[in-house]
Amino acid sequence: QSVLTQPPSVSAAPGQKVTISCSGNNSNIGNNFVSWYQHLPGTGPKLLIYDNDKPHSGIFDRFSGSKSGTSATLDISRLQTGDEADYYCGTWDTSLSAAVFGGGTKLTVL
Amino acid sequence: QVHLVESGGGVVQPGRSLRLSCQVSGFNLTKYAMSWVRHAPGKGLDWVAVLSYDGTKMFYANSVRGRFTSSRDNFKNTLYLQMNSLTTDDTAVYYCARTFTSNWTDALEIWGQGTLVTVSS
Numbered sequence: 001q002s003v004l005t006q007p008p009s010v011s012a013a014p015g016q017k018v019t020i021s022c023s024g025n026n027s028n029i030g031n032n033f034v035s036w037y038q039h040l041p042g043t044g045p046k047l048l049i050y051d052n053d054k055p056h057s058g059i060f061d062r063f064s065g066s067k068s069g070t071s072a073t074l075d076i077s078r079l080q081t082g083d084e085a086d087y088y089c090g091t092w093d094t095s096l097s098a099a100v101f102g103g104g105t106k107l108t109v110l
Numbered sequence: 111q112v113h114l115v116e117s118g119g120g121v122v123q124p125g126r127s128l129r130l131s132c133q134v135s136g137f138n139l140t141k142y143a144m145s146w147v148r149h150a151p152g153k154g155l156d157w158v159a160v161l162s163y164d165g166t167k168m169f170y171a172n173s174v175r176g177r178f179t180s181s182r183d184n185f186k187n188t189l190y191l192q193m194n195s196l197t198t199d200d201t202a203v204y205y206c207a208r209t210f211t212s213n214w215t216d217a218l219e220i221w222g223q224g225t226l227v228t229v230s231s
Contacts, residue, residue: 032215035217039149039155043223044205044207044221044223045155046221047220050219051217056219088154088155090157090217092215096172098171099157099160100157101157104154104155
């Protein structure tokens with residue numbers, strides 16, 4: 001069971017928008033920065049968003065992040081079939097003295 | 111160009127040891143914290159360990175604390191993960207990753223391609 005909670009899957013049609021949620025507590029999301037990663041099979045994960053809402057260099061503006069209290073969200077707009085991947089939120093957990101990830105969300109572009 | 115290349119994976123019996131390496135290039139290893147993250151078949155990303163930029167602080171996931179040790183050789187630009195008392199639950203692709211800055215709590219900016227560790231009798 002992951003420390004951070006994400007929906008197992010989301011889906012939408014090309015051109016539409018999806019939101020992936022990530023829920024934690026005050027030991028992790030509530031008091032630390034959140035990052036988001038895209039993971040395609042057979043490759044290393046790719047940083048999309050860091051410090052809650054900053055897009056990493058080279059990341060399209062279709063990807064955006066936000067945080068409120070102990071939850072964070074990743075929005076992906078104007079969906080493309082190439083966006084199909086697993087998406088993870090991550091942060092530091094001060095109580096655990098460890099980095100933690102969400103369980104991952106599989107995005108399907110119908 | 112920044113690159114991370116993991117090696118050392120393979121098939122190992124339960125209870126045995128294995129050492130993974132992560133050769134880095136394009137940046138100074140002493141200026142960044144470095145993490146290990148694994149991905150088991152059918153499961154999500156699982157953070158394993160982080161080594162501070164100066165090598166003086168190490169943090170580990172509960173599942174590996176006492177069995178795994180992260181270290182580095184600045185002259186060889188290489189990060190290591192010594193894994194002892196391996197169990198089948200350690201079977202995964204292991205990635206090394208560089209943090210955004212020297213802060214070990216930062217996002218993981220650069221990732222390698224991973225090396226597969228299979229623990230099986």
